[in-house]
Amino acid sequence: MAPHGDGSDVAEEAIVADAERRPISTIVIIIAMQTEALPLVNKFQLLEDSESLFPKGVPWVRYHGFYKDLHINIIWPGKDPKLGVDSVGTIPASLVTYASIQALQPDLIINAGTAGGFKAKGACIGDVFLVSDAAFHDRRIPIPVFDLYGVGLRQALSTPNLLNELNLKVGKLSTGDSLDMSPQDEASITTNDATVKDMEGAAVAYVADLLKVPVIFLKAVTDIVDGEKPTAEEFMQNLAAVTAALDLAVTQVVDFISGKYLPEL
């Protein structure tokens, strides 16, 4: 796990300074799919907002409540208003990250979700990865500097103590808006040195970095991308079981965070 951001700039120092004055208090957990979110909503006994924090028209849902000394907010981008499926992908993820930070000023964001894993990089079905950094694999802009912008590599908050305490694997995350993987995606994922592949992480990292909120990622492997079975089929088969592993990991992380200051993670 590397330090958050590469600039150690003033805003980042301000966060750390603030975080050193009081324990972590407000957490936003961004979860793209209802199936992934609901067991945690029950576990933490959160309630859905009766009046939305968010503007009329958006399907975004907040579940919130107090667990130990933490104000926990699970934000789910909701069902697409026209099609009724979960609003997966980078655009809803960036929008809810932005709107949640504006509304709640969290001390920490956790992006939790399922992911594809690469067995060549040591991933197995059911593994939960703590992500070291996130980048995009489907934003190819072959113009100098724009190419780096497209890749959008960002580091997660460094959490060495959390990592020591919990039995999690560490890996890099690569994000794209497709569930499948084209040869071009694969080449970029290889360049990104990714162990897990999702559809939201790097977008959450982008917005969190803009607004200087530290972020960590927990990604549970539902399907082996470099395996035999078709991704969509394997994903659907394993979603429920792997979600249980993910929810356990999120609970352990939240228990670990409770009462601590950011630099203690």
Next chain:
Amino acid sequence: MAPHGDGSDVAEEAIVADAERRPISTIVIIIAMQTEALPLVNKFQLLEDSESLFPKGVPWVRYHGFYKDLHINIIWPGKDPKLGVDSVGTIPASLVTYASIQALQPDLIINAGTAGGFKAKGACIGDVFLVSDAAFHDRRIPIPVFDLYGVGLRQALSTPNLLNELNLKVGKLSTGDSLDMSPQDEASITTNDATVKDMEGAAVAYVADLLKVPVIFLKAVTDIVDGEKPTAEEFMQNLAAVTAALDLAVTQVVDFISGKYLPEL
């Protein structure tokens, strides 16, 4: 040009009812690149906000002022804070569309920008297209209904009178976060029946549709995707000249809009 949205739902009727009570007053023009934006800023004699409408940390820039009877706001997602290049692509475009609608409650959004064009569909360098509908070509989710969600087809506001008045071509727009085009992108663009290809349009359409603000698109062709020259090279060569054509078209559209009610467009 087809009607906006496919549902003619209550919110949409409310917009129309409101629009029938008064002429169009506030316009937000979303432009991804500074090179595209600045000539229009000068043309409409807009001023950059001295105090940002937007949160600390985001690079988004608003230029605004009054032109004829319109309050014009050009929103440019700004330079990436770390890399210094324009914040192109769907994520910044969705974020600024969302934040601008929240801050300004515009009557109409115009997304203007350069695009790749397909000569097989009749596009030439310098053409300015009024977009009939926008969809994504790089969000492949091969699960029933999620596949449609990924494509995210949305229609622009129907503007038959504007189209009659101005000398613009009409075409469908396909959006993705890469400047180049993979074979998978190409297959999706063909399915989308697109004449022009950009990196923002369908994302602007998504957010505008969520928040029920009508949107139109003006896309000027800087490079021929199905031609001989490499896209990046051709794009850089033509950017300045084509931007002039785009800016002329935007000015004509704004002049046409001035004093009119939405249903008169």
